[in-house]
Amino acid sequence: MFVNLQSHAFAGNPLRFKTPKPHDPLSPALALETLKAQLLDDIHQPFSLNFKVLPYRKGSPLASSTSTDGDLGPKWHLGWITLADCKALFSASGVELTGDSMVYLGSSSEQDVVYWAIDVSGENSLATEFVSKQFCFVELRTLMVATDWADERAMADLAVAGHARALMEWHNISRFCGSCGEKTVPMESGRRKQCSNELCRRKFYPRVDPVVIMLVIDRENDRALLGRQSRFVPRMWSCLAGFLEPGESLEEAVRRETWEETAIEVGEVMYHSSQPWPGITFTTLV
Ligand SMILES: [Zn+2]
Structure with a gap:
């Protein structure tokens, strides 16, 4: 199987979900x-x-x-x-x-x-x-x-x-309102939701949680740092990854997560690319 590292799985959705004209029948x-x-x-x-x-x-x-x-x-x-x-x-x-x-x-x-x-x-x-x-x-x-x-x-x-x-x-x-606890109802054909409480009517939009995935490399010794979780099958290893915390840059998240997981300090951080991921996360590959 050919794997193109320039294109990412789940990216490149060809469907249009916003129309420039509100009266477009496809809206x-x-x-x-x-x-x-x-x-x-x-x-x-x-x-x-x-x-x-x-x-x-x-x-x-x-x-x-x-x-x-x-x-x-x-x-x-x-x-x-x-x-x-x-x-x-x-x-x-x-x-x-x-x-x-x-x-x-x-x-x-x-x-x-x-x-x-x-x-x-x-x-x-x-x-x-x-x-x-x-x-x-x-x-x-x-x-x-x-x-x-x-x-x-x-x-x-x-x-x-x-x-x-x-x-x-x-x-x-997102079945319930985070402000008042009432049920939310779908709006705009399920593209957003709104609180059903007439006194609240708070609007909710799908959001994503950004994640960084990093391949930490040791140039001098030609090595890469990988990790494994206890639920992994034998011989399975993966890059380190973690969620961004509030007020944190991508580079800071890479350094913090690597330090927390492995006690290794990261030097220069280089951005590679980004991709959506099923669920509610958005990943940045560095
Ligand atoms: Zn509410």
Whole structure:
């Protein structure tokens, strides 16, 4: 497998999730109107749009694989399904599908397609409906390892899946207002949330926790400093990493984390690149 160190897994999401014009039918608000009309089988739909839905279960997207010739192993694809199929599967398990339970992922203006994610973890019978001979829920890191990094389309899919996973996770951990404790409700097709308390109405946006990942090197002796956690499989080692603390620069975080973990003092710190990471973190590689 070819690994390009200039491109990173989960980066390069090709979907557009902001539109410059608020009246664009592909915008989150207007796409949601059309989605709700389609769910109700309303013949007077505001716009003609195509919808694709990516179901998630416990942080894992629906995916399918096709076998390939040679030693490359199976090729994985995200399990996008049509809105009609999604509706039928919900109906089969007796769960109501509403527009408010779906999260807007973005649009592709070429074919007027809007992409949505939906979390089906809540009810086992529902999640089971989505699994078939072709589809199963696959952990995102498994997909990352199985993806051919030279395949641009597969890498773009991986970026969309990571973006959706981050939004799903944010929805799960932001159910209540941090100011008054009331429930939060999704707004702008799940792109933000708001406190349901009329006296509070605090707005919440998905945020990320920055992480530094560092490869500490000893130039004189041609060595690199790696670490291992007790949960790692035998012979597995990794770069050191850690969260930024409030009021800390990237370089300071690199020095502090390395010192805390290994008691080794770091000299010059050089920035390499950055990437999103599924969940709610954003990593800087130094
Ligand atoms: Zn509140």
